[in-house]
Amino acid sequence: MEKLVIAGREFSSRLFLGTGKFNSNELMAKAIEASGTEMVTVAMKRVELEDKEDDLLAHVARPGIQLLPNTSGVRNAEEAVFAAQMAREAFGTNWLKLEIHPDPRYLLPDSTETLKATEELVKLGFVVLPYCQADPTLCKHLEEAGAATVMPLGAPIGTNKGLQTRDFLRIIIEQANVPVVVDAGIGAPSHAAEAMEMGASACLVNTAIAVAGDPVAMAAAFKQAVEAGRMAYEAGLGLQAASMVAEASSPLTAFLNE
Amino acid sequence: MKIWVNSKEVETAAVSLASLVEELSLPTQGIAVAVENRMVPRTQWEACALSEGMRVVVVKAACGG
Structure with a gap:
């Protein structure tokens, strides 16, 4: 797998982990370990x-x-x-996940303020990773403002609904010159794999792991899904057929008949 | 004198931010302190003089996504 590079730093893991909602710090630490993550919010x-x-940082x-x-x-x-x-x-650290969501009900990011803050924070020497709407135009503006990545949402935070914004994510990925990290909404390893197959550079997952029946096992499942999705992307996915007519992958020459 | 620390009234003899941090037994690492809504780097805690009614905010790491 290609390494992920953000602001000159190399990452082997393309799974970022959030630390919210775990039942205990010990469980969180084990999930971090199992996920193989190198980036923790x-x-x-x-x-x-x-x-x-208890001091969280120790964990x-x-x-x-x-x-x-x-x-x-x-x-x-x-x-x-x-x-x-x-x-x-x-x-x-000067690394920062910028998130500005004034509305506590949907926790949707405020695009105007996020762009303004990105401009200011980049000038102040921060490595800015903004959580943002899956808006291709906004993502270009954030990139131009010096954001180290863009982190568009797949669905509202904590909803586990997957890539509801997939068409816009595709455009963002196609246009981006900085890594695209899908943040928020990823609820299952299959969602993460889908994002990676589409060419996302990384996924940020929190709720789906933290509230799983077994968060440590789920962290390991996400690790594999992100890797599988990325490997598939790098391998080059076969094109989807336009029609439902089958294309044989085995020879249909009738060896049973004359 | 009385000052406000994280919105709580605190009676203190500390004249500098450094002595307040010591008086409150705060850890010196893993926290950030603001006085009157401005972050004060730890290198300036000693030089940061406190006066009656000042508002001090101390933050540390919390779980979050």
């Missing part, structure tokens, strides 16, 4: 002064894993820049 929260809880930070802090909770570009600066300071 984290959010930020306010420190509780009395509460000395996530491993050699070979790129931490990808997100800006979840911000409502506009100004708040995103503030959150980005806090993340860079807290985690010691």
Whole structure:
């Protein structure tokens, strides 16, 4: 498999993992291990002064894993820049999953603010991976603004509905000069494989793994699906026939007859 | 004096951000601190003077996708 390169850094794994919704940090750490991921997202929260809880970073930070802090909770570009600066300071990385979704019901990204924030954050030296609408025009604008990838959604966050935006994802992939990471909506390994077969550079998965009956086994299943999808893409898929008329793959010469 | 830390009122003797972090037994790694909505890099905690009523925000890693 070809390596994935983002902002000059090479990744062997094309599966990115989110850390939300796991029942425990121990389970999450095992799922990270089983997924083979080299890119893991984290959010930020306010420190509780009395509460000395377990340090999440101890379960996530491993050699070979790129931490990808997100800006979840911000409502506009100004708040995103503030959150980005806090993340860079807290985690010691300039990599950032930019997500601006002011509407808590559908968590759909605000395209105008996302583009504005990308422009500003790139100037401030961040490696910006914006979560965005599956809008080919917007993705070109984000690329021109210096985004390191584009991360269009397959379906609303956490819905597990798969690639509802597949036609637009195809256009985005065809036009992109930066890696396209399908983020949000991937609910099953088959969805991830489909995205990879289409030529997506990577998939970001969280809910589908975290809420599975066995998250560790599901992480391993996603690892294989992403690899299989990518290998199929690189191997070159056969074209789909326009009609339903069968094309034989075995010789139909009648050896049973005279 | 009284200041606000993560929207909670805190009585403190700390005159600098560095001494506040120590007083509250906050970890020095894995957190970021903002004073009056501006991030203060840890290299400037010592030089960052606190005064009555200031709003301090301290964040750390949380689970998220």
